[in-house]
Amino acid sequence: MYKLLLCVRYLRTRYLAFVCIVSVMLGVATLIVVNSVMSGFSTKLKERLHGILSDVIVETERSNGFDESPAEVMAKLKATEAGPSIAAMAPTVEVFALLQFNLKDRYGRPVPVTKHVRMIGIDAEQQAQVGRFAQYLHRQKGSLHPSFALTPEALDRFTRNRLAADPDAAFRIPLEGTPPGQPQPGSFLNEPNITIPASPPVVVPPPDLAAPQTPRLPGVILGYSIAHTRWKDPETGEATEYALLKPGDDVMLATVGSGGFKPVYSTFVVTDYFQSEMSEYDGSFVYVPLDELQRLRGMDGKCNSIQVKLTDDVRDNPMFVNNVIVPQLAKAFHPTEARVASWQQHQGPLLAAIDIERGILNLLLFMIVGVAGFSVLAIFTMIVSEKYRDIGILKSLGASNRGILAIFIGYGLLLGVIGCLLGTGLGLAITEYINEIEAGLTAITGQQVFDRSVYYFDRIPTNIDPMTVLLVNVGAAGIAVLFSVLPALRAARLHPVRALRFE
Amino acid sequence: MLVADNLIKSYRRHADVVRVLNGLNLTVHDGEFVSIVGASGSGKSTLLHLLGTLDAPDAGTIWFDGRRIDNLPGRERDRLRNRTFGFIFQFYHLLPELSTLDNVLMPAYVNHSILGWWRTRRVWRARAEELLHRVGLGHRLTHKPRELSGGEMQRAAVARALMSRPRVLLADEPTGNLDVNTGNDIVRLLRELNRDDGVTIVMVTHNTELAAGTDRVIRMVQGRVQEERPSLLAAV
Numbered sequence: 208m209y210k211l212l213l214c215v216r217y218l219r220t221r222y223l224a225f226v227c228i229v230s231v232m233l234g235v236a237t238l239i240v241v242n243s244v245m246s247g248f249s250t251k252l253k254e255r256l257h258g259i260l261s262d263v264i265v266e267t268e269r270s271n272g273f274d275e276s277p278a279e280v281m282a283k284l285k286a287t288e289a290g291p292s293i294a295a296m297a298p299t300v301e302v303f304a305l306l307q308f309n310l311k312d313r314y315g316r317p318v319p320v321t322k323h324v325r326m327i328g329i330d331a332e333q334q335a336q337v338g339r340f341a342q343y344l345h346r347q348k349g350s351l352h353p354s355f356a357l358t359p360e361a362l363d364r365f366t367r368n369r370l371a372a373d374p375d376a377a378f379r380i381p382l383e384g385t386p387p388g389q390p391q392p393g394s395f396l397n398e399p400n401i402t403i404p405a406s407p408p409v410v411v412p413p414p415d416l417a418a419p420q421t422p423r424l425p426g427v428i429l430g431y432s433i434a435h436t437r438w439k440d441p442e443t444g445e446a447t448e449y450a451l452l453k454p455g456d457d458v459m460l461a462t463v464g465s466g467g468f469k470p471v472y473s474t475f476v477v478t479d480y481f482q483s484e485m486s487e488y489d490g491s492f493v494y495v496p497l498d499e500l501q502r503l504r505g506m507d508g509k510c511n512s513i514q515v516k517l518t519d520d521v522r523d524n525p526m527f528v529n530n531v532i533v534p535q536l537a538k539a540f541h542p543t544e545a546r547v548a549s550w551q552q553h554q555g556p557l558l559a560a561i562d563i564e565r566g567i568l569n570l571l572l573f574m575i576v577g578v579a580g581f582s583v584l585a586i587f588t589m590i591v592s593e594k595y596r597d598i599g600i601l602k603s604l605g606a607s608n609r610g611i612l613a614i615f616i617g618y619g620l621l622l623g624v625i626g627c628l629l630g631t632g633l634g635l636a637i638t639e640y641i642n643e644i645e646a647g648l649t650a651i652t653g654q655q656v657f658d659r660s661v662y663y664f665d666r667i668p669t670n671i672d673p674m675t676v677l678l679v680n681v682g683a684a685g686i687a688v689l690f691s692v693l694p695a696l697r698a699a700r701l702h703p704v705r706a707l708r709f710e
Numbered sequence: 711m712l713v714a715d716n717l718i719k720s721y722r723r724h725a726d727v728v729r730v731l732n733g734l735n736l737t738v739h740d741g742e743f744v745s746i747v748g749a750s751g752s753g754k755s756t757l758l759h760l761l762g763t764l765d766a767p768d769a770g771t772i773w774f775d776g777r778r779i780d781n782l783p784g785r786e787r788d789r790l791r792n793r794t795f796g797f798i799f800q801f802y803h804l805l806p807e808l809s810t811l812d813n814v815l816m817p818a819y820v821n822h823s824i825l826g827w828w829r830t831r832r833v834w835r836a837r838a839e840e841l842l843h844r845v846g847l848g849h850r851l852t853h854k855p856r857e858l859s860g861g862e863m864q865r866a867a868v869a870r871a872l873m874s875r876p877r878v879l880l881a882d883e884p885t886g887n888l889d890v891n892t893g894n895d896i897v898r899l900l901r902e903l904n905r906d907d908g909v910t911i912v913m914v915t916h917n918t919e920l921a922a923g924t925d926r927v928i929r930m931v932q933g934r935v936q937e938e939r940p941s942l943l944a945a946v
Contacts, residue, residue, distance in 0.1 A: 208819045208820075208822045208823060208824050208826070208827040209816060209819035209820050211824060212808075212812070212819055213805075213807070216807040216808060217807065219807075220807045596803065597805055597806075599803070600803045600804075600805060601805075601816075601820070602764070602788075602791075603762070603764060603791060603797045603799075603803075604791065604792060604797075604816055604817050604820050604870075605788045605789065605790075605791040605792020605793070605817065605820045605821065606788065606820050607784060607785065607788045608784065610820070702765075703764045703765075704759050704764050704765045707764075707799065707803065
């Protein structure tokens with residue numbers, strides 16, 4: 208009983224103890240805030256990675272895609288043991304490509320700009336069913352039936368572009384229903400070497416801009432960063448965003464055909480943007496209609512990747528997906544034919560890097576608590592020195608060495624627990640109001656603490672993991688106890704007579 | 711009851727070894743009030759610490775009720791200090807963080823687990839209050855030691871020493887830090903306890919006048935008992 212009584216009394220009367228509490232509190236709060244923010248970033252990143260990829264990706268490295276048609280490949284997958292766990296599938300064609308479009312220089316002359324991109328041929332509706340593709344679309348955000356169709360505004364811009372470049376072009380706008388596979392003349396300012404149909408162009412009356420008609424030119428959904436550029440004013444620090452390409456503008460995409468190293472290219476009209484808030488993807492992904500890309504590359508309706516969405520009962524169990532579903536699906540193919548991987552396996556190095564980074568940061572931050580531990584050691588040594596006589600008195604009253612040890616270790620634990628509780632409260636409060644705090648700091652210092660333009664996040668993402676909070680608390684309290692052991696042992700071993708005579 | 715047989719105790723100060731007790735023999739009978747007098751450095755306090763098992767002799771034995779106590783294992787030695795011996799020190803040695811009542815209750819706190827204390831707390835609290843009333847501190851229960859006078863602190867220390875109903879009180883110059891009148895009050899209190907409760911008391915003092923009020927006076931010189939005689943009071 209005396210141990211508890213004295214622990215509490217020492218806590219109430221020794222102001223030095225509050226230094227220990229504050230040290231532990233700050234350490235715990237820092238760990239919780241940093242972990243929550245890192246976890247927030249990590250969760251957001253994983254969400255986005257998963258959003259772009261479906262649960263399982265089946266892909267072949269063969270240039271001309273799978274031997275079978277997409278329907279046959281999907282049927283093979285459906286016929287495996289994992290078949291019942293498949294909720295939806297979408298065939299895609301993924302190739303590297305060059306994107307070219309024109310900007311105007313200061314004299315209004317067209318200046319071609321070329322970027323290397325990843326061209327993905329998709330069926331927009333099917334793609335929306337296997338992942339969060341539709342959620343990342345700018346104009347058609349969340350649409351159940353996304354498409355590559357032009358809006359009236361985009362069509363208006365398209366027509367105006369044509370008229371500006373070639374006043375006669377307005378009379379040659381190909382309309383919906385034009386036989387596919389025929390390149391369109393005048394569709395690109397740097398007109399590629401496209402065969403002009405032998406038959407005379409369809410002559411139509413000048414378009415009614417109030418009721419435009421959809422051109423047959425295939426649409427393209429561009430990564431947001433491809434179509435936009437940011438300029439940061441060095442004086443004000445304010446970032447301004449400029450659209451390089453708007454819906455209705457046309458671009459040319461060049462890639463290689465499936466039958467060998469033969470360049471192929473075609474013109475596409477921008478219909479929408481894709482904004483996953485992952486700069487790597489937003490700066491390189493270009494979605495085009497699957498059939499258009501198949502045609503362009505001469506793939507004969509084949510694909511080189513199948514995106515598989517799993518049923519809800521298995522998709523949230525990565526261990527099961529990696530160890531059971533993926534091997535079952537892989538059985539459908541010869542190892543040289545296709546590679547089957549879950550989205551985590553697909554992004555393995557990146558996810559591993561995130562985990563390693565987080566682990567190292569935690570280790571470094573835990574040193575803060577280690578510093579708090581040393582303050583506990585220093586202060587406890589002082590307190591034990593102050594309490595020499597009390598220790599002698601207690602021993603004369605029958606307190607055992609173990610009892611004295613327990614008083615000081617208990618004292619350390621009490622300080623640790625109080626520090627942890629306060630630190631947890633502080634950490635959770637900071638995490639909860641981190642955006643408000645960041646805004647306050649930005650207002651005070653004039654420097655933006657969290658540059659939203661870098662991460663595309665409107666708010667600093669946070670994710671409080673109760674297990675992490677618990678581990679931080681246990682660790683911090685453990686360190687407080689660990690560092691109180693040495694002074695406590697010194698107190699316990701004190702000779703009662705020497706303690707009583709201590710001046 | 712309490713027998714010291716050929717006790718030897720030395721202290722090492724750097725390279726020097728100072729022998730404080732040099733073959734001391736002593737017997738204290740049950741219910742006796744013994745005072746030990748002697749010059750500074752004669753080994754009085756050391757003897758008291760050895761008798762109370764706060765320290766161990768280099769040689770010789772100490773017996774209590776026929777049982778050797780100088781070589782007891784830690785737990786039994788702690789129990790003996792808690793339940794059988796009561797200590798009173800010259801500088802009171804109250805715990806500054808605790809109230810007078812909690813200081814007096816400390817031996818009971820030491821003796822009980824949290825649950826055990828919770829069950830018996832009323833009994834112990836009543837005893838502590840009764841003891842404080844008995845030593846004249848019934849109105850000072852919640853006061854901290856720093857709010858008490860020297861005499862009051864020593865009376866609180868006496869109450870604490872009596873808390874576990876010890877059989878032996880070991881008092882190390884209990885009046886050494888008090889004025890004459892207050893010192894007399896304390897010795898009178900000890901005498902009452904000895905007479906009314908039958909507590910055996912061994913008191914170390916410099917004051918021969920106070921020592922005269924005890925049953926037997928033992929004079930120590932250079933770590934040995936030089937003279938033992940019944941006090942005048944005892945003779946009366």
